[in-house]
Amino acid sequence: MKSINPYNQEVVFEIAEWSNKDVEKAIDKADAQYKSWREVPFSERSLLMKAAGQEMRKNANEYAQIITQEMGKPIAQSLAEVEKCANLCDFYAENAPVMLADKIIETDADKSYVSYEPIGVVMAIMPWNYPFWQVMRFAVPALMAGNVGLLKHASNVMKSAISIEKIFERAGFPAGCFTNLPIGSKMVEEIIRNPKVKAVTLTGSEATGRAVAAVAGSEIKKTVLELGGSNALVVFADCNLQQTVKTCVQARFQNAGQSCIAGKRLLVEASIVAEFTKAFLEEASKLRSGDPLSKETTIGTMARIDLAEELEKQLQDALEKGAAVLLGGKRDKAYFEPTVVGNVTTEMAIFKEEVFGPLIGITTFKDEEEAVALSNHSPFGLGVTIFTEDFEKVSRLVPKFDEGAVFVNELVKSDQRLPFGGVKNSGYGRELSQDGIQEFVNKKTVYIKKYK
Numbered sequence: 001m002k003s004i005n006p007y008n009q010e011v012v013f014e015i016a017e018w019s020n021k022d023v024e025k026a027i028d029k030a031d032a033q034y035k036s037w038r039e040v041p042f043s044e045r046s047l048l049m050k051a052a053g054q055e056m057r058k059n060a061n062e063y064a065q066i067i068t069q070e071m072g073k074p075i076a077q078s079l080a081e082v083e084k085c086a087n088l089c090d091f092y093a094e095n096a097p098v099m100l101a102d103k104i105i106e107t108d109a110d111k112s113y114v115s116y117e118p119i120g121v122v123m124a125i126m127p128w129n130y131p132f133w134q135v136m137r138f139a140v141p142a143l144m145a146g147n148v149g150l151l152k153h154a155s156n157v158m159k160s161a162i163s164i165e166k167i168f169e170r171a172g173f174p175a176g177c178f179t180n181l182p183i184g185s186k187m188v189e190e191i192i193r194n195p196k197v198k199a200v201t202l203t204g205s206e207a208t209g210r211a212v213a214a215v216a217g218s219e220i221k222k223t224v225l226e227l228g229g230s231n232a233l234v235v236f237a238d239c240n241l242q243q244t245v246k247t248c249v250q251a252r253f254q255n256a257g258q259s260c261i262a263g264k265r266l267l268v269e270a271s272i273v274a275e276f277t278k279a280f281l282e283e284a285s286k287l288r289s290g291d292p293l294s295k296e297t298t299i300g301t302m303a304r305i306d307l308a309e310e311l312e313k314q315l316q317d318a319l320e321k322g323a324a325v326l327l328g329g330k331r332d333k334a335y336f337e338p339t340v341v342g343n344v345t346t347e348m349a350i351f352k353e354e355v356f357g358p359l360i361g362i363t364t365f366k367d368e369e370e371a372v373a374l375s376n377h378s379p380f381g382l383g384v385t386i387f388t389e390d391f392e393k394v395s396r397l398v399p400k401f402d403e404g405a406v407f408v409n410e411l412v413k414s415d416q417r418l419p420f421g422g423v424k425n426s427g428y429g430r431e432l433s434q435d436g437i438q439e440f441v442n443k444k445t446v447y448i449k450k451y452k
Contacts (some may be wrong), residue, residue: 001155001182006072006301006334007292013070013159015182023187024194026179030121030148031196033176038118038146042100045144046093051171052140053089056082063132063163068292070157071128072301072334073255075293085136091416092437096144099434100441111448116441118146119222120198123191125152125212127204128303129258129356131160134203137414139164139178141437149178150197156304158182189215199223199440203260206379206425224429224439226260226421228354229382231403231412232375233263236368237272239387243409245279251385251411253287253338256300257358258307260426261383261405261412264355265344267374270364277362280340281327287338301334302357308336311357315339317349318361328358346377354380368393372400381424383412 003013018026056063064078073081100116124138131153139149153161165180181191185208192200192215199222202212209227216223233248251263268276292300302308312331319325323344328337336357344351344361351361365371375384383405386397391408398406404422405412414420419435421427430436 001158001184003070003156003159004304005069006303006305009333012066015158015162017184018182018187020187020190023181023183023191026181027121027150027191027194027196029176030150030179033174034118034120034146034148037143037148037174037177040146042097042144045146046096048172049089049093049140049144052167052173053086053093055167055170056086056089060086063167065293066159066163067131067157068300070160071131071258071303072292074297074300076295076298077255081130081133085132085140088133088136088140088416092140092144095434096141096437099437100145107447108449109447110450111446113446115444115446116145116438117444119440119442120147121150121196122147122440123150123152123197123200125188125200125202125204125208126154128154128157129255129260131157132164133414135161135164137416137420137431137436138201139168141432142440143168143173143177145437145441147440148176150191151178151180152183152188152191153180155184188212192216192221193219197221201429201431201440202226204228209427222440224421224431225427226382226429226431227380227425227427228260228356229380229422229426230264230354230378231261231380231383231385232265232267232378234371234375234384234386235266235268235272235276236371236386236388236390236393237269238389238393240389240409241272241276241279244387245276245283247385247387247409247411248280249283249287252360253284253299253358254411256302256336257360258303258356260354261414263385263411264360265351265375265378266360266362267365267371268362269371270366273362273364277326277340277342280362284327284338284340289335289337299338299358302336303334305334307357308334311336311355311359314349314353314355315341315359318344321345321348323348323350323361326362346374352378368397372397376400376402379425380422382422382426383407385410385412 067078328339419430421430
């Protein structure tokens with residue numbers, strides 16, 4: 001298995017794929033460790049998790065360079081990703097005991113309550129676009145709840161995967177609490193079917209999600225699926241235009257547009273589309289490409305050449321159906337220029353499909369009703385951003401969007417204090433916050449009656 005730097009096509013890292021026997025040993029070790037880890041008190045788990053956060057801050061440059069070299073993210077964004085992971089460790093170290101405290105419920109019993117107990121070995125299948133954050137937002141709450149984790153990471157970010165395992169080792173977590181499995185996709189089904197694996201969490205494509213959920217469902221095992229999105233950026237005429245333009249550029253082009261929650265469809269009220277488009281193109285033109293390890297670079301390459309080629313096909317489809325390139329449009333290996341397309345309709349691939357790269361189309365609407373209809377005209381339902389200064393309008397519109405999140409005057413982003421997840425083909429279940437840590441626990445009802 002090889003990690004190839006998408007900027008210069010050099011091999012960053014190589015590792016031999018594990019055999020079935022290697023994987024079986026790892027699962028057995030994880031299951032054995034779970035039996036003791038679940039008994040470790042919150043106070044001790046919290047100290048270890050705090051140490052994991054400290055380890056990431058101490059060696060932030062080392063970890064950020066690995067992220068950048070493996071998937072092409074500008075180094076400033078990689079450093080921010082590492083810091084976000086460290087903050088997550090602190091958050092759950094401090095809040096998990098309260099989030100998982102027994103919930104007393106008054107009934108006819110002398111005492112009745114719900115306890116939140118771990119379930120065992122949890123398998124995570126994770127993507128390359130945020131190679132540390134995606135893993136940590138599963139692993140940190142899972143470990144704090146008393147579970148143990150197995151990681152099947154994307155094959156092009158194996159150095160990141162091993163680095164995350166080292167973080168937990170260096171922090172002092174017992175061996176078997178978190179295990180990286182250097183494996184390909186063909187071994188996943190067997191792992192899910194292993195009786196010692198109790199649940200699966202996946203961030204990835206819709207097709208992969210369907211396959212994983214089908215296998216887990218046949219084994220009656222819990223799954224959480226985060227399967228991408230096609231978030232709309234809905235720009236009303238009464239928005240703060242200057243701030244809206246800056247936020248929209250960041251929402252689309254951060255991480256070279258390779259984010260499930262990136263803004264992917266610009267819906268602009270017709271009365272301001274000319275003014276908005278001019279300002280948006282000017283702001284997008286300020287993005288600076290170059291070596292992702294340079295602090296001057298604000299947009300890197302895409303993670304792989306084949307991903308850039310797929311984006312090129314989606315652009316070509318739009319052009320054949322009447323769209324027009326307003327900015328960019330060219331590809332060089334894994335690099336794809338920041339690209340803006342006008343005259344986009346609902347029949348084009350860049351409107352109907354998830355667009356995972358630095359390309360966005362502009363579609364106009366005439367009123368609130370059409371704006372909501374266009375936003376909801378998608379098989380995905382991860383999030384939407386609306387831009388307006390009319391907060392009565394906000395209250396009116398929020399319930400009408402078929403989304404897991406509605407953000408107002410801000411790009412959709414994950415925040416450890418808020419639940420994260422979607423509806424429709426974006427998946428089910430929630431990560432982060434109290435909702436996230438309670439996904440992989442046994443919510444045990446306890447009813448105690450005393451005979452008089």
